[in-house]
Amino acid sequence: NVQSGTRKAVQETPSQALSDALVKVAEKRDRKAFAFLFEYFAPKIRRFGVKQFGNDAQAMELVQDTMTSVWRKAHLYHHDKGA
Incomplete structure (x- = not known):
């Protein structure tokens, strides 16, 4: 689990930091950035x-599927196009 101080800092992350992390994942398969x-x-x-499915198990499956797709398809991201 993430400590509350770290969690708060992560929640307030500017979009530039997120974009930079995605570039690192896309170009270098950077695990820390992921x-x-x-x-x-x-x-x-x-x-x-949870709002869509009404249960945590399906919600966590959505998290896993989504983030796995991010990892697998990150190389398709072109930061100059924003897509």
């Missing part, structure tokens, strides 16, 4: 999943 993205997005995806 962990940073995971810590930021996983709780948001989970909350969305």
Whole structure:
């Protein structure tokens, strides 16, 4: 688990830091950068999943599937195009 101080800092992450992390994952398969993205997005995806599916198990499956896709398809990201 992430400590609350770290969690708060991650929640307030500016979009530039997220973009930089995605570039690192895309270009270098940087695991620390991916962990940073995971810590930021996983709780948001989970909350969305719980609202959509009504249970935590399916929400966590959504988190896993989504973040796995990010890792596998990161090489398709072109930071100059923003996509």
